[in-house]
Amino acid sequence: MSENIIELKNVVKSFGNVNAVDGISMTIKRGEVVGLIGDNGAGKSTLIKVLSGVHKPDGGEIYLRGQRVNNWNSARSRLSGIETVYQDRALAVQQSITRNIFMGREIVNRFGFVDTSKQYQEANRLMREIGFTSKVFDPDSPVATLSGGERQGVAIARALYFDADLIILDEPTTALSLTETNKVFSFIENVKARGRSILFIGHNIYHVYDIAERFIVLDRGRVILTLDKKDTPSAEYLIETMHDIARSGHTTSEVKA
Amino acid sequence: MSTQSIDQRKGRDEANPFVKWLRNNRRVLTSAGFLAAMLIVFIFANPNVFTQFRTYRSVMIILPISIFMVVPLVFITTAGEIDLAFPAIIGLASYSFALIVDSGGNAFLGLIAALVTGALFGFLNGALVVNLGLSALVSTLGMNFLLRGLINILAQGYSRPVSEIRGTVLQQILTGNHIFGIPNQMFWALLFAVFGMFLYNYHKFGVHTHCIGDHPGSSKEMGINVNRTRIMLFVFSGIGAAIAGIFSVMINFVWYPTTGDAMLLPVLAGIFVGGTPTWGGIGTVIGGVFGVSIVSFIETGVIAAGLTGFYTQFVYGIIIISSLIGHRLNGDRIR
Ligand SMILES: Nc1ncnc2c1ncn2[C@@H]1O[C@H](COP(=O)(O)OP(=O)(O)OP(=O)(O)O)[C@@H](O)[C@H]1O
Ligand SMILES: [Mg+2]
Numbered sequence: 207m208s209e210n211i212i213e214l215k216n217v218v219k220s221f222g223n224v225n226a227v228d229g230i231s232m233t234i235k236r237g238e239v240v241g242l243i244g245d246n247g248a249g250k251s252t253l254i255k256v257l258s259g260v261h262k263p264d265g266g267e268i269y270l271r272g273q274r275v276n277n278w279n280s281a282r283s284r285l286s287g288i289e290t291v292y293q294d295r296a297l298a299v300q301q302s303i304t305r306n307i308f309m310g311r312e313i314v315n316r317f318g319f320v321d322t323s324k325q326y327q328e329a330n331r332l333m334r335e336i337g338f339t340s341k342v343f344d345p346d347s348p349v350a351t352l353s354g355g356e357r358q359g360v361a362i363a364r365a366l367y368f369d370a371d372l373i374i375l376d377e378p379t380t381a382l383s384l385t386e387t388n389k390v391f392s393f394i395e396n397v398k399a400r401g402r403s404i405l406f407i408g409h410n411i412y413h414v415y416d417i418a419e420r421f422i423v424l425d426r427g428r429v430i431l432t433l434d435k436k437d438t439p440s441a442e443y444l445i446e447t448m449h450d451i452a453r454s455g456h457t458t459s460e461v462k463a
Numbered sequence: 464m465s466t467q468s469i470d471q472r473k474g475r476d477e478a479n480p481f482v483k484w485l486r487n488n489r490r491v492l493t494s495a496g497f498l499a500a501m502l503i504v505f506i507f508a509n510p511n512v513f514t515q516f517r518t519y520r521s522v523m524i525i526l527p528i529s530i531f532m533v534v535p536l537v538f539i540t541t542a543g544e545i546d547l548a549f550p551a552i553i554g555l556a557s558y559s560f561a562l563i564v565d566s567g568g569n570a571f572l573g574l575i576a577a578l579v580t581g582a583l584f585g586f587l588n589g590a591l592v593v594n595l596g597l598s599a600l601v602s603t604l605g606m607n608f609l610l611r612g613l614i615n616i617l618a619q620g621y622s623r624p625v626s627e628i629r630g631t632v633l634q635q636i637l638t639g640n641h642i643f644g645i646p647n648q649m650f651w652a653l654l655f656a657v658f659g660m661f662l663y664n665y666h667k668f669g670v671h672t673h674c675i676g677d678h679p680g681s682s683k684e685m686g687i688n689v690n691r692t693r694i695m696l697f698v699f700s701g702i703g704a705a706i707a708g709i710f711s712v713m714i715n716f717v718w719y720p721t722t723g724d725a726m727l728l729p730v731l732a733g734i735f736v737g738g739t740p741t742w743g744g745i746g747t748v749i750g751g752v753f754g755v756s757i758v759s760f761i762e763t764g765v766i767a768a769g770l771t772g773f774y775t776q777f778v779y780g781i782i783i784i785s786s787l788i789g790h791r792l793n794g795d796r797i798r
Contacts, residue, residue: 260684281686296684298677300744309674310685318667346487 209236210272211372211403212257212288217266219249219256226252228427229266234372239394239404241418243411243448248424250407251293254374257405258290259283284311287371291378293407295361299350304329306349307364332363337389354381362393372403379413391417415441423448490738490745493793494753497736497786501757501764508768518767520644522759524714527652528707529755532726533733534659535703537751538669539696540734543676543743546697548588548603549704549730551610553723556581556701557708558614561623561718570633577705584610585701589694607727614720623718638713648710653752655706660748672696676743729758732779736786740796757782 211234219227226249234240244250255261256268259280268275270286283290290296297306304322307329313321329345336359349357358378365373375394379387394417397404408414414421415435421444423431430451438444485492506513532549539546556577563573588606592599628634638648663669671692674682683689704723712718737754739746761782765775 255684258684259686279686280684281688284686290684292684294680296678296681298674298681298744300677301673305670305673309682310671310687312667312670314667319661319665320667320670322665344483346483 210234210269211236212271213269214253214257215267215269217253217256217268218264219252219261220264225427227256227263230424230427230429231266232422232429232432234403234405236371236403237398237401238420239398239406239418241414241421242405242407242424243414243421243444244424247426249427250424251376252427253424254290254376254405254407255292257283258288258374281310284368284370287368288374289365289368289370289372290374291358291361291365291376293376293380295357297349297357297360299357300348302346302348303333303352303360304345306360307332307345307367309364311368328367329363332367333359336363336366336393355383355386358382358386358390362390366393366397370402372405373397374405374407376407377409378406379408379410387413411445412441415444423451425452488747489793490790491747491750491753493789494736494738494747494750494757494786497782497789498753498757498760501760501782505760505764505768508764512767513764516644518763520641520646522756522763523649524646526756526759527646527648528711528714529726529730529733529759530652530656530752531703531707531710532730533737533751533755534656534748535696535700536730536734537659537737537739537746537748538663538672539700540739540741541663541676541743541746542672542693542696543679544592544599544693544696546588546603546700547600547727547731548584548606548610549700549707550723550725550727551607551614552581552584552701552704553708553711553726554614554720555584555610555708556705557712557718557722558618558623560709561625561712564625564628565623567627570628570631574633574709577709578702581701581703581705581708582698583701585698585704586694588701589697592697593690593693611724618720620720622720624716625712625718626716628713629716634713638710648714651710656748656752663746663748668692668695673744676745678744730755732783733758736783738790740790742796754786757786 213233215231217227217230218225228249230249230253242250242253252261256263259278259282262278268278275282298309301309304325308320308325313324313328315321326345333345349360352360358381362378365375375390378390382390391413394404394406404417406414406417408417415438419435421431421433421435421438422429423433431447433444433447502513512518532553536546536549559580560573560577563576564570584606588603591597591602591606636647637651638646640647642650663672671682671687674685674687675689675692679689707726708723711722733755734751735741735754736757737747737752738750758779761778762775765778766772770778
């Protein structure tokens with residue numbers, strides 16, 4: 207159970223003179239649920255985009271199941287069993303629900319032609335499973351006709367479909383109602399039960415506390431705190447510790463409670 | 464968009480698959496309706512001319528050249544790009560064809576040379592836009608001048624008759640016989656359009672083209688190779704231009720230094736009249752075929768209706784604008 211799915215070593219990513227990710231090292235083990243916390247602009251989304259291959263890091267190393275990877279990109283990360291629900295949902299809103307679910311990983315024959323009826327059926331099944339709305343979905347409807355929660359459902363259904371080893375969720379509950387939020391949580395419990403890993407980003411520390419087994423706190427592109435759940439008696443304790451660090455100005459990545 | 468209207472939409476979907484089909488194909492249906500309406504007006508304006516098959520055949524002799532061009536341009540437009548260099552690539556690719564044939568070379572060799580020329584300059588366009596990040600609008604416009612200039616420098620203003628191609632097997636197959644009075648090239652062009660339609664709607668390449676035009680960032684995040692697809696789109700456009708150029712020479716039996724030049728605006732208009740919008744992400748290949756057909760019939764129609772050639776551009780304008788209004792009235796822009 208202690209196999210590393212992915213490991214980052216001293217990863218750096220800058221935009222102009224903004225060091226969005228400033229030398230971050232972290233690992234995610236098989237079956238582990240990690241919560242990533244930090245203020246707006248702390249670098250959470252940038253970090254996961256390096257992980258998922260969207261951003262090429264300016265420095266540092268990425269190890270996938272112990273193997274150093276080069277030329278990491280989104281297609282590779284998906285094929286290696288990493289699915290990401292991005293903060294912006296990564297949807298193409300004029301396209302159908304089906305096309306969005308299979309975007310970039312279409313079911314094709316050997317000539318590259320898409321098996322549209324298979325995709326339609328799978329999308330239909332998936333949307334019912336997710337059950338994000340009581341209404342009957344038409345997988346042919348463009349995503350633009352869906353509500354925010356339903357769009358989120360499409361993005362999550364997509365991550366679910368490919369049975370990934372690691373699912374990254376960047377603020378998946380933003381803009382969701384209470385029931386929809388609970389659905390996301392039960393989805394995470396499901397994934398956990400199947401021995402898959404999750405990297406969960408959230409603003410709501412109480413949510414993150416409930417879900418994750420380990421917490422990583424970012425501040426201005428650096429890891430300022432990592433805590434295991436067993437060393438964290440409550441969400442309040444987590445918040446308190448974060449405030450302490452912010453006040454004392456520590457920036458080491460090895461502050462332990 | 465309010466929740467209520469979404470629900471109504473869903474309700475409609477369930478109620479009637481035919482309505483759903485109509486809605487999914489409303490852009491191509493609108494342009495087909497527009498072509499039909501325009502022909503009906505022409506028939507009333509001059510029954511003599513527009514009830515005779517001869518009229519349609521004369522349009523079908525050169526319409527295929529536009530069809531070969533509009534199909535890849537619908538792809539490019541769907542991807543949110545534009546290619547204004549195609550007229551010069553038509554000229555340059557057909558020039559290499561004409562040069563080889565005119566100097567006694569094999570026609571098939573000429574055909575290959577033209578296709579390679581088209582693909583190569585398409586690739587160059589793509590590389591400028593994708594790798595150097597130039598604006599497609601401006602850089603392909605520049606390319607169009609550059610390549611037409613190159614043609615002028617090379618050809619020194621001289622045309623190239625290629626009458627030796629007449630009667631060869633290749634020419635017979637491509638632009639020879641008339642089946643039921645319909646010139647061969649029309650069948651090839653329709654075959655190409657149907658191929659394009661399948662590529663556009665059901666092949667990974669076409670699906671990725673839609674996604675990229677819809678949201679390049681999302682496409683990249685989902686692992687689509689956005690840059691490579693974009694370059695391939697320009698190559699496709701170059702190949703379409705080469706085929707259009709070859710057919711142009713095979714139909715006229717002469718290559719002019721201006722070959723392709725007059726196609727810029729009519730073919731561009733055909734894309735949009737056919738129902739592919741400018742903003743990317745959606746479109747229709749078959750609509751594009753209707754679009755260039757509409758544009759091709761205008762000139763014939765204007766003259767046949769008893770107006771002088773002075774009216775042609777005026778009518779062009781009316782038809783382009785009213786067809787855009789038609790597409791807009793027939794469906795919300797959802798982005
Ligand atoms: N594509 C980009 N180009 C330029 N700067 C960027 C880009 N993406 C992120 N940044 C900058 O990098 C920093 C970190 O941004 P990031 O999106 O990773 O933060 P975050 O922790 O996800 O914040 P939030 O909680 O608001 O989502 C910010 O200062 C942001 O402005
Ligand atoms: Mg973020």
